[in-house]
Amino acid sequence: MxxxxxxxxxxxxxxxxxxxxxxxxxxxxxxxRLQHQWYHNFxxxxxxxxxxxxxxKAEIVSWFRIQEMFRLQSFxxxxxxxxxxxxxxxxxxxxxxxxxxxxxxxxxxxxVKPYNKGIVxxxxxxxxxxxxxxxxxxxxxxxxxxxxTVIFATLLSALxxxxxxxxxxxxxxx
Amino acid sequence: xxxxxxxPWPWYVAGPLIGLTVPFLLIIGNKTFGISSSLRHMCAAxxxxxxxxxxxxxxxxxxxxxxxxxxxxxxxxxVTKLANPQPLEIDQNLKSELATYGISDYSNAWVPAxxxxxxxxxxLKGFFFIIVGGFLIxxxxxxxxxxTSGHSITGLAALQWPSLVATICFMAGGFFAxxxxxxxxxKF
Numbered sequence: 001m002x003x004x005x006x007x008x009x010x011x012x013x014x015x016x017x018x019x020x021x022x023x024x025x026x027x028x029x030x031x032x033r034l035q036h037q038w039y040h041n042f043x044x045x046x047x048x049x050x051x052x053x054x055x056x057k058a059e060i061v062s063w064f065r066i067q068e069m070f071r072l073q074s075f076x077x078x079x080x081x082x083x084x085x086x087x088x089x090x091x092x093x094x095x096x097x098x099x100x101x102x103x104x105x106x107x108x109x110x111x112v113k114p115y116n117k118g119i120v121x122x123x124x125x126x127x128x129x130x131x132x133x134x135x136x137x138x139x140x141x142x143x144x145x146x147x148x149t150v151i152f153a154t155l156l157s158a159l160x161x162x163x164x165x166x167x168x169x170x171x172x173x174x
Numbered sequence: 175x176x177x178x179x180x181x182p183w184p185w186y187v188a189g190p191l192i193g194l195t196v197p198f199l200l201i202i203g204n205k206t207f208g209i210s211s212s213l214r215h216m217c218a219a220x221x222x223x224x225x226x227x228x229x230x231x232x233x234x235x236x237x238x239x240x241x242x243x244x245x246x247x248x249x250x251x252x253v254t255k256l257a258n259p260q261p262l263e264i265d266q267n268l269k270s271e272l273a274t275y276g277i278s279d280y281s282n283a284w285v286p287a288x289x290x291x292x293x294x295x296x297x298l299k300g301f302f303f304i305i306v307g308g309f310l311i312x313x314x315x316x317x318x319x320x321x322t323s324g325h326s327i328t329g330l331a332a333l334q335w336p337s338l339v340a341t342i343c344f345m346a347g348g349f350f351a352x353x354x355x356x357x358x359x360x361k362f
Contacts, residue, residue: 041240043202048241051195052248057179057256058188061249062284064264067272070345070352073265079185080192081326087193088207088331095197102204111206113319113329115336122317123325123340127347129310131356132303134285136322137315138209140308141242145249148285150292154308159220161312162213166227172317 036104055142063134070131116174180256182263196328205237208324210315212242258283275360289360302359318343 055061060080069077094100095108102108113119130136133154135143140158143151165172199205216239218232262283272278272286279287286303294300315321318340320329326344329337 040203041237044199044205044237044240045244045247047195047198047202048244049248049251050244051192051241052245053252053256054183054188054191054248055245056249056252056284057183057258058185059182059262059283060188060192062262063286063290064262064268064272064280064283066348067352067356068265068268070348071265071268073268076185080189081322083186083189084193084327085330087190088196088327089193089333091194091197092331095200100197100201102201104203106204108200108204110200110328110332112332112334113325113336115339116319118317118319119325119336119340120318120343122314122319123343124314124347125310126314126318126321127344127349128351128355129307129314129347130322130344131348131351132307133311135311136209137213137311138242138245138321138323140311141209141245142249143284145246145251146253146282146284147250148282148287148290150290150295150304151285153292153295154304154311157305157308158312159213159216161309161314162316163217163221163223163225163228163312164309165313165316166214166217166225167223169227169317 051138052142052145055139056146061135061139061142061146066131066134118172118174121173176256180258181260182258192327193331196331199241203237206324207328208320209238209242209245210311210321210324211235212238213312214316215239271357275357277360298362299359314347 058080059065060077065074065077068074092110100108126136133140135151135154137158140151140155144155196207199207214228215232215235218228218230219239222228262280277286277288281287289299290303291300295304311321318325320337320340322344325337325340330341
């Protein structure tokens with residue numbers, strides 16, 4: 001674990017520019033000033049692995065369960081989302097109150113997303129896609145894991161959707 | 175133990191576990207829980223095509239790609255090692271309505287095999303459920319700057335009002351699609 005060192009001012013400026021660029025619209029930008037060995041990233045595979053098991057075992061990624069939710073025929077999904085939000089909210093409150101640090105001793109920062117019109121328009125479009133496929137992006141990956149290889153086509157189409165958004169975003173209302 | 179884990183997990187077990195993902199990712203590496211960004215990072219890695227939205231050092235967000243890779247592996251593990259021997263139980267009204275559309279295959283509890291399969295890909299229904307649905311997920315989540323994980327879980331838990339707006343819009347779009355659009359398409 002070394003503190004990041006810049007070779008010169010240009011490199012530092014390029015780094016800061018890149019960081020701002022990602023901060024513009026992505027929330028996953030917490031740039032650690034610490035550099036770790038590659039295998040430190042392995043912990044995210046494990047986190048995803050456990051998360052994927054919950055997705056499958058609670059049937060959150062089932063197209064049928066999603067239809068039930070949107071037709072108000074089952075409480076299951078509402079219970080899951082509601083209790084997940086409450087658990088996460090209490091966790092964040094505890095992290096703030098006790099100034100919990102990361103395992104590397106850094107201050108924990110939660111990125112916030114500013115409001116723009118895209119939240120409404122994009123949100124409605126995504127909601128339609130969520131009901132049609134029975135999956136939001138996370139569940140798509142888990143559905144792929146169930147052996148339904150055709151979901152690979154859904155994922156490619158989702159990539160295409162993301163790419164087209166990137167292409168036309170300057171022309172869209174935000 | 176395995177027998178207990180193999181049964182479908184109730185919401186009051188699964189919900190808190192999902193909620194705990196938020197502090198878990200923050201503590202192990204200061205990462206804000208969000209999944210749809212992985213699609214953007216893949217675009218940046220594979221086909222940036224000079225588009226400014228994809229010009230950034232995606233390798234710095236590699237954790238997100240490893241996380242979703244882990245989700246695929248978790249899915250494989252859960253369906254092979256923790257498989258539920260019982261068929262999926264869903265609401266009877268839904269089941270009988272779906273049967274009128276010819277959807278009665280529950281062999282895969284997660285994907286409706288009758289309409290979502292490689293053969294149906296070139297039919298109207300298959301195209302709608304596979305390609306149109308996927309495109310809306312990719313386009314909509316980036317336009318809204320987040321999906322269920324980033325807005326509805328992380329954002330709501332952090333008491334961010336834009337995330338509440340996003341969640342209401344997700345639900346509104348979903349209600350419309352599930353009650354109007356999808357039955358309309360399935361009747362074809």
